[in-house]
Amino acid sequence: MSQPYSQILNRILLGILVSASTLLAAQHSKIISGSVTEVINIAGKQRMLSQRIAKDYLYIGKKIAVDKATKQLEQSLSMFKKNQKYLEKTIDDPEIKNLIAFVNISENELEATAKKPFSLDNAQLVLDLSESMLEGSQYIVDSLKETVKFKGSSFVATSGMQRMLAQRIAKYYIAYQSGIKDKNTVEQMRATVKLFDVNNKKLLNNTSNMAAISHQLKKINMLWKIVYKFYLNIEKGGLPFIVFTSTDDITKKMDAITTLYIKKRFAK
Numbered sequence: 500m501s502q503p504y505s506q507i508l509n510r511i512l513l514g515i516l517v518s519a520s521t522l523l524a525a526q527h528s529k530i531i532s533g534s535v536t537e538v539i540n541i542a543g544k545q546r547m548l549s550q551r552i553a554k555d556y557l558y559i560g561k562k563i564a565v566d567k568a569t570k571q572l573e574q575s576l577s578m579f580k581k582n583q584k585y586l587e588k589t590i591d592d593p594e595i596k597n598l599i600a601f602v603n604i605s606e607n608e609l610e611a612t613a614k615k616p617f618s619l620d621n622a623q624l625v626l627d628l629s630e631s632m633l634e635g636s637q638y639i640v641d642s643l644k645e646t647v648k649f650k651g652s653s654f655v656a657t658s659g660m661q662r663m664l665a666q667r668i669a670k671y672y673i674a675y676q677s678g679i680k681d682k683n684t685v686e687q688m689r690a691t692v693k694l695f696d697v698n699n700k701k702l703l704n705n706t707s708n709m710a711a712i713s714h715q716l717k718k719i720n721m722l723w724k725i726v727y728k729f730y731l732n733i734e735k736g737g738l739p740f741i742v743f744t745s746t747d748d749i750t751k752k753m754d755a756i757t758t759l760y761i762k763k764r765f766a767k
Contacts, residue, residue: 535643538586538643539643539644540659540757542639542643543636544659545583545632546633546637546660546662547662547666549629550669551571551575551666553609554669554670556572556612556625558673558743559617561676561739564740568743583602586639592642602632602635602639605631605635612624612625622677629670654702655757658753658756658760662753664691664694668730669743671691672730673743676736684733685734688730688733692730695727699716699720702756703716703717712759712763718752719752722748722749726741726742729745
């Protein structure tokens with residue numbers, strides 16, 4: 500006996516739904532819980548924290564803004580560990596999990612070094628470890644995007660990167676003042692300032708910015724026009740406290756802007 504047309508149609512529709520669900524599950528199989536955007540944003544914040552942790556250690560060692568740097572270092576280490584645990588729990592890709600494990604090793608070694616008396620050798624080790632943490636965290640972000648074929652707004656990615664670049668500027672500024680006066684320190688500093696400036700112009704020139712984003716970007720730009728010259732004068736130095744406070748202010752504002760860009764993307 501032939502089946503009613505409605506039953507055949509239901510089977511076809513069920514087959515389409517199952518195929519679509521299977522494809523979607525395969526696409527997101529590497530993310531076992533949480534939204535893709537949330538996971539990528541948290542992984543992106545790890546880049547910023549890797550730089551802030553090293554910066555705080557160097558400021559404490561140089562005995563500048565000690566109270567602020569000490570409190571911020573404790574908070575940053577705690578947040579970094581919390582985020583790593585979240586990523587470990589959320590991501591189910593063997594290669595990415597290996598990178599998370601490697602970043603954890605670097606973070607543990609950095610934290611152990613930070614508890615030792617300040618010295619140039621320890622300061623250099625902290626710098627190197629923060630670079631490993633940054634590189635690993637960036638790889639995790641890129642791998643996550645590739646795994647789920649994520650096509651987020653380029654402005655989300657740019658503003659998220661600005662958070663890290665601001666802290667990286669402060670890190671290299673104080674590294675030079677602490678005695679790590681090699682060519683690499685100066686070159687990294689100037690390259691970071693240049694990249695931040697390029698990104699800043701890109702964000703400012705985005706004609707689709709909502710009013711709240713434009714307002715915050717204008718505030719950052721007013722500050723940036725003044726302080727970037729201080730950053731480039733790394734070899735002259737003399738303004739470590741201004742560098743500490745201004746880069747923290749920029750990081751905070753850029754984090755808020757990143758959140759607004761994300762909300763705007765999903766409001767469409």
